[in-house]
Amino acid sequence: MSDAVARWDALGTTAGVRVTDPAALRAARRAVEAELAAIDLACSRFRTDSELMQVNARGGRWTTVGPLLSEAIAVALRGAQLTDGLVDPTVGSALVLAGYDRDFDLGLREPVATVAVQRVSGWRAVELDQQHARVRTPAGVLLDLGATAKALAADRAARAAHAAAGCGVLVNLGGDIALAGPAPAAGWAVRIADDHRGGPGQDVTLAAGGLATSSTTVRRWGERSHHIIDPETGRPAESPWRTVSVAAATCVDANIASTAAIVRGADAADWLAARGLPARLVGTGGDVACVGAWPAEVPA
Amino acid sequence: MTGAPLDPRRRDAMVRRVRNAGRLVGIGAAGATAALSVVAANAFKGHDGRKARTVARVAASRPAPRTSVPPPEDVPAISGAPAPLQAPAAPPASAAVPQAAVPQEAAPPPETSGGS
Numbered sequence: 001m002s003d004a005v006a007r008w009d010a011l012g013t014t015a016g017v018r019v020t021d022p023a024a025l026r027a028a029r030r031a032v033e034a035e036l037a038a039i040d041l042a043c044s045r046f047r048t049d050s051e052l053m054q055v056n057a058r059g060g061r062w063t064t065v066g067p068l069l070s071e072a073i074a075v076a077l078r079g080a081q082l083t084d085g086l087v088d089p090t091v092g093s094a095l096v097l098a099g100y101d102r103d104f105d106l107g108l109r110e111p112v113a114t115v116a117v118q119r120v121s122g123w124r125a126v127e128l129d130q131q132h133a134r135v136r137t138p139a140g141v142l143l144d145l146g147a148t149a150k151a152l153a154a155d156r157a158a159r160a161a162h163a164a165a166g167c168g169v170l171v172n173l174g175g176d177i178a179l180a181g182p183a184p185a186a187g188w189a190v191r192i193a194d195d196h197r198g199g200p201g202q203d204v205t206l207a208a209g210g211l212a213t214s215s216t217t218v219r220r221w222g223e224r225s226h227h228i229i230d231p232e233t234g235r236p237a238e239s240p241w242r243t244v245s246v247a248a249a250t251c252v253d254a255n256i257a258s259t260a261a262i263v264r265g266a267d268a269a270d271w272l273a274a275r276g277l278p279a280r281l282v283g284t285g286g287d288v289a290c291v292g293a294w295p296a297e298v299p300a
Numbered sequence: 301m302t303g304a305p306l307d308p309r310r311r312d313a314m315v316r317r318v319r320n321a322g323r324l325v326g327i328g329a330a331g332a333t334a335a336l337s338v339v340a341a342n343a344f345k346g347h348d349g350r351k352a353r354t355v356a357r358v359a360a361s362r363p364a365p366r367t368s369v370p371p372p373e374d375v376p377a378i379s380g381a382p383a384p385l386q387a388p389a390a391p392p393a394s395a396a397v398p399q400a401a402v403p404q405e406a407a408p409p410p411e412t413s414g415g416s
Contacts, residue, residue, distance in 0.1 A: 002408070004408070013416045016411065018411065078383070082382055150416075172411045173416075174416030175412065175413045175415060175416045176413075176416075177411060177413050187393060188410075188411065189395055189410035189411070190392075190412070191410050191411070191412045192412075192413055192414070193412055193413070194414050195412075195415060195416075196412050196413065196414035196416045197412070197414070198412055199412075199414070201412070203394075203395035203410065204393060204394060204395055205393045205394075206388075206392055207389070207390040207393075208388055208389040208390050209388030209389060209390075211413050213414050213415055214415060215414060215415025216415070218414070218416060245413055247387075247388045247392050248386060248387060249387060250386070253386055256385060275384070275385050275387070276387040277385060277387055278391040292391070293387075293391035293392075295392060295393055296394075298394050
């Protein structure tokens, strides 16, 4: 029996859910859509009614937040701590300065005037009081959870879809992949590419966990700008890697590692290997490096 | 045509009357201006002068707004070390090369993981 798939646009990218039981596809999709709607309302940087916008508008003051945004911020802070700040949720202002001040689909431009380098304030300035469900950031600091919230949404959506459908589920949010339930006998077939919309790459199969790919080749604007900010400079990262894919126990962990690898640069492969994470790194010239248990490419 | 010469006393009396009439017109105009100003000032609801002075005093008594950023020592430390990044239970495997004898047209295309 073949699996079944549904795709649609969500969170400014493409959403997809794949199930091992085609009869359960509708239930799985409904569960995924509900999770995505909730995460968008909690974490969007472009919706005036989102909880995150309220937090960003109330810099310097405590803001009560719901459990989902609280979880998303906690996940982002964990990512920052595990990467020594390479994946930092306080890059919101730097993204705005770089021109990413609206939904990407509306079109972005590099700032006309020269923008002074701004060092990101740093994740340690974010105060999260989970006991009282509130958060406070210094005035002027804008949180952006784009790096981890999408991966969190994939993990949550996969679990919810598996619970609703009762079969094996794969959720794909713009290349962030989360699995739940039993995989097909041959595993889930996944192509690893620069762009989640397709293109040449490596074909692999997954049986469990999550997979994320970070790339500087997509979501670009102007001549040099892209969405992965180096917190040290406050500017789009200048990395020897154009695309990094990482497999991990969860999509969140995979995303944290792949984003950190892009920012980390030359020693990213060693950093990933030290953590036992299978990874595939593509240099700006197209050279490929496989880390750990990542399978070597099979010549076509 | 010329008339009889005007009596000087009568002429002076006429000049005084004209001068007094001019004074009365001036006084009347000033009074009317004042009266109309009052009417105009009360014709529309505007800022209350007394209230404006109160606001100005309050504003002047407040310190200039400042942006305070909590110093690092005020930020509570995250309790405990976070859970480390975890490897998957099974790493990715190479996809099997499709067999020519197996029909592929029914299978949906594979998922793609790439940048977005």
